[in-house]
Amino acid sequence: MGAWSARHRKSAVFGWLLFVVLAAYLGGVHGSTQVTESESMPGQVARAAKILDEAGIKAPASESVLVQSAALTADDPAFRAVVDQVRAAVTGTGRTGDLRSPYDTQAFSADRHSALVQFTVTGDREKAAENIPAVLDAVAKVQAQHRDLTVEELGEASSGKWFEDQFADDFQRAEWTAVPLALGILLIAFGALVAAVLPVVLALTAFVAAGGLVALSSGLLHTSNDASSVMLLVGLAVGVDYCLFYLRREREERAAGHDAETALRIAAATSGRAVLVSGVTVVVAMAGMFLTGIADFQAMSYATIVVVITAVLGSLTVLPALLSMLGDRVDKGKVPLLHRLRRAETAATGGRIWNAVLTPVLRRPLAATVLAGGLLLGIAAPLLTMHTANLTFQQQLPKGNALVATSERIQAAFPGSPSPATVVVRATDIDSPAISAAIEDLKARALAGNRMHGPIDVTLHSEQNVATIDIPLRGSGNDSASTDALRTLREDIIPATLLKVPGTEAPVTGSTAGSHDFNEQMTGSMVPVFGFVVAFAFLLMLTSFRSLAVAVTAVALNLLSVGAAYGVLTLVFQHGVGASLLGTAGVGAIDSWVPLFLFVILFGLSMDYHVFVVSRIKEGHDRGLSTQAAIAHGIRSTAGVVTSAAVIMVAVFGVFGTLSMQSMKQMGVGLAVAVLIDATIIRGVLLPAVMSLLGERNWYLPRWLGWLPDFSHTEPAPLADRAAAAAATGPEPETEGARHRRVGV
Known part of the structure; x- marks a missing residue:
């Protein structure tokens, strides 16, 4: 694919642009078919929604206005006058119905200092969201005239409108923040403007094309707003990562003395292969969400699969074509200081920090394994106390929110479930x-x-x-x-x-039934989803590297990083430790969908680094380096790429940790923490330490699995590279097999 794209540059570039434009246009013309309420919830809640849908019954959005006074009771004429004024104001909007006075329904608090005026908002949920601002304004005017009383509105339409607006504002802010962040980090990573812009542009075009494809197929598999948000989040992260892996390898091969054509061919066969394996792993992991049986999760899974496949396709086709067209111009727009820094780090084989970490790890792998493993197990320990639940309205919104304050006042005056x-x-x-x-x-x-x-x-x-x-x-x-x-x-x-x-x-x-049924479905889905993802990830690693040890190590290390992320989530968001630093507070529970969602996302994304790093280690070993030297060479040669990719992911996910809603904070922080742990402690310490302990056993494959295809690729390495890698770990006796492989190369 890489060679064809390099030879047919115009066809590849214009073909990609045509594909993106057509997909976006056709998807826009077709429109999106959204997940219905009966599809989005499991159990009896789904059945109830289906009965109402089939009967054509649309339950109107209900609202309540709290009238409360510290001095007056419902029996005082002045209190009744305010209630009557609220009724007149609400009715006067012409957008409400079924208005019930507390003097008819006896909706008074036990001390009679509070009353609820209840009504519905006309129209379906979408229309109610359009009608509710006028009603809220009418109630606010009554409140402005009676400062000595509390006159506040809360209900399905008003809270739904807030969530809708806040969700849109938050994600718009996240989108506008994430893209410049990724661009800035890539500029630091490459030290040149063109090289930095290229991955971002390809990731965004992949997202646009995938959005059109998802819309086109939404008649068969309904989509949702959540699916679009997740598609942007994952699409930007993996799209930039894949281009980063490919681009850095091509530049590295050019720096090693290869001509442009050879450098592209090597990048395609090595980093391109790593991108393909990584993409397939993410797709398989996301496919596990179909086992939840919940339409929203299936929509998110499908959207993510489409954007990952599109990003892989772009990285393997249009990127080689663009690099072939640009040639040395990919370094245009150099930032002098940053560019010199990048060159210095390349010469230092991974940079001073990674050298300082890796040298003692390779000298004392057992101690490094015990210390790093113990640290991660300690971080993961709070996981044992994790409690999941569908977060309530009060738990989802930030402290100090006006709707939360109103809800708490209603709850205090009228104990019992608000819905x-x-x-x-x-x-x-x-x-x-x-x-x-x-x-x-x-x-x-x-x-x-x-x-x-x-x-x-x-x-x-x-x-x-x-x-x-x-x-x-x-x-x-x-x-x-x-x-x-x-x-x-x-x-x-x-x-x-x-x-x-x-x-x-x-x-x-109802809300309680929905929360209960959803939580039950999530809990019941954990085992099959986890089993599916782990089993297929293991098989993919086994097939890709033809090594039982590499496959087992990959799964074990990924589980450890996910467990550590769960531990941090539990500690911060459930128990409140350090929550104030994130502008939130402990709410006593983790949103029930977050752990499962984090697992499939993280298991897929973590394989990005694992596949990329282990591919370089195996490549060095296949060239004739000893396992110890291959590990040193592989870790050091990928350190800069992994660091840059991880910083981009942490930054993008961290943006979501700043959003208003608690569930979004949990998702963003969980993803950011896991990627940070994975790119530092896992890839920088545990992976090289464990592989050093295993030695030649890393490449063990039972005879009965000898039929597995060999996807490895070996290129002759400059002698200077081998000498530098050998010098990094000190002299080591060469095995007979290694000598034969070296001579053969």
């Missing part, structure tokens, strides 16, 4: 006496215990033979009290009442 459980009943005849009696029996049993409370609202849709029953649960919404109440409702009360009527189904939905 009721909704029983969606579908029967043969919803108006039959048997169903009516069953509903009354359900209400009585729900109120008889101490786990649910009134008011219980029943809405009949006679034409569709569907009814919805809203039952407030005790607890905060995702605590043990709410979970116990949900379990009682699902397992005891509904089977004893509604389900006794033949032909009736009654799944339970």
